[in-house]
Amino acid sequence: MNTLYIAQKIFSLWGEYDVTNEQGQMVYHVKGVPSFLRKQLIFDASGAQVGEIKQQFSFLPEFNIYIHGRQVGTIKSRLSLFKTNLDLNYYHWNVVGNFFAWNYQVFSQSNREIATIGVELWHMSDHYYIRFDQEQDALPLLLLALAIDCIRDASQHSG
Numbered sequence: 001m002n003t004l005y006i007a008q009k010i011f012s013l014w015g016e017y018d019v020t021n022e023q024g025q026m027v028y029h030v031k032g033v034p035s036f037l038r039k040q041l042i043f044d045a046s047g048a049q050v051g052e053i054k055q056q057f058s059f060l061p062e063f064n065i066y067i068h069g070r071q072v073g074t075i076k077s078r079l080s081l082f083k084t085n086l087d088l089n090y091y092h093w094n095v096v097g098n099f100f101a102w103n104y105q106v107f108s109q110s111n112r113e114i115a116t117i118g119v120e121l122w123h124m125s126d127h128y129y130i131r132f133d134q135e136q137d138a139l140p141l142l143l144l145a146l147a148i149d150c151i152r153d154a155s156q157h158s159g
Helices: 135-158
Strands: 002-008 016-020 026-033 039-044 049-055 062-067 070-079 084-090 094-098 103-107 113-120 127-132
Touching: 002 026, 002 135, 026 135, 039 135, 049 135, 062 135, 070 135, 084 094, 084 135, 103 135, 113 135, 127 135
Parallel strands: none
Antiparallel strands: 002 016, 002 127, 016 026, 026 039, 039 049, 049 062, 062 070, 070 084, 094 103, 103 113, 113 127
16 A cells, blocks of 8 residues: 655645655645646656646636646536536546545446545645545556645645
8 A cells, every 4th residue: 555645835835845755755846826827736756847737727626737748638627506516627537525624535437446535634734635446547646636635735725
């Protein structure tokens, strides 16, 4: 089992995160870009940009997800009668659980659990984990978790 840890920087105005592995080594750095529509850039440990999340202009929060400059998916908020749900077009994955509380699982199209994403308590800033089996899923899962967090944040600030 692999784990990524996301630690939000306490005094970051636009959202800045270090993502570490189980050994505490920084594997990704996420930096928010000041703009009218939210945008986050993801860099690997060498400083090369490997991913991007870009908000689209729409009534409900919607984000496109890019890996190495190529759009690989879209995630958007969808209103139902009593709660907000996600429309996810990303690797044929499905998200189950309470994504607004950072407590959810990611499943494949064949219903195999790919990852568990949750919050770590007892920190001065927000700390989250992503637990997964397949190393090749690390970056796509990180981008998914960050996009869900962007939707969560946009939904909280729009209502």
